[in-house]
Amino acid sequence: MSLRDPLGQVLGRGSAKQGVHHWWLQRMTSVALVPLSIGFVVALLALPGLDYATLVAWMRHGGTALGLVLFVLVAARHSHLGVRVVIEDYVHADGLKTLALVISNFAHVLAAAAAVFAVLQVALGGRV
């Protein structure tokens, strides 16, 4: 026997069984970002120069390209989750909140896709 009232069941109310999903994903991306972000910042600061040839040579290293793809994907997901919480906490007007969340969703997916595409283009491309 269910303790939930019939109307609630018809409307699909109640736990969606996803209570900790957001929290867990935020932790998983945090853990992954510890080595990925340190690696990115240290590698970038250690480069001898930031000219085109140096950067292309750097990115054509398989390890660099893989690390960059992982870093931007995980960082974008982590940022996506974090910005969502900030919007939900501080934007109280319903319409504005939805709009902000939609913009954040689109912007994060676009950022991740553009960054991965750019890294692959440099890593695998013929132009130097």
Place this chain on the structure above:
Amino acid sequence: MPERPLSPHLSVYKFKYTLATSILNRFAGLILSLGLILLVYWLVALAAGARAYEQARAILSLGVCKLVYAILLAAFVYHLTAGVRHLIWDTGRGLERASARRSAWIVAGVSLIVTAVLIYWLLRPGAYAR
């Protein structure tokens, strides 16, 4: 809908270090989210070829951009150290008042020192001349 008080009602709290470390972590995270846009711009410019990259680099080398990199580095180091503190808390350790206070000082100290070193490295004489 009736007007009800909404959480978080920041104005009712007395200012304490716990509040400072928490809101700074959020703020740093938000700054890093904006930094993501800069990272994507840089990568896309690089993918667009040598000429496009040199044009983007002229903009990215401006003095005001160096200030932006310094802020991003500070936000990164703080968000990283405060984030590790959160991950340790998630294991159930370090939540007592004394150890939470100690770890707040460690986070502040470590992030100040590491940020200072990284900003010096970034702005050191002759850095990234090429």
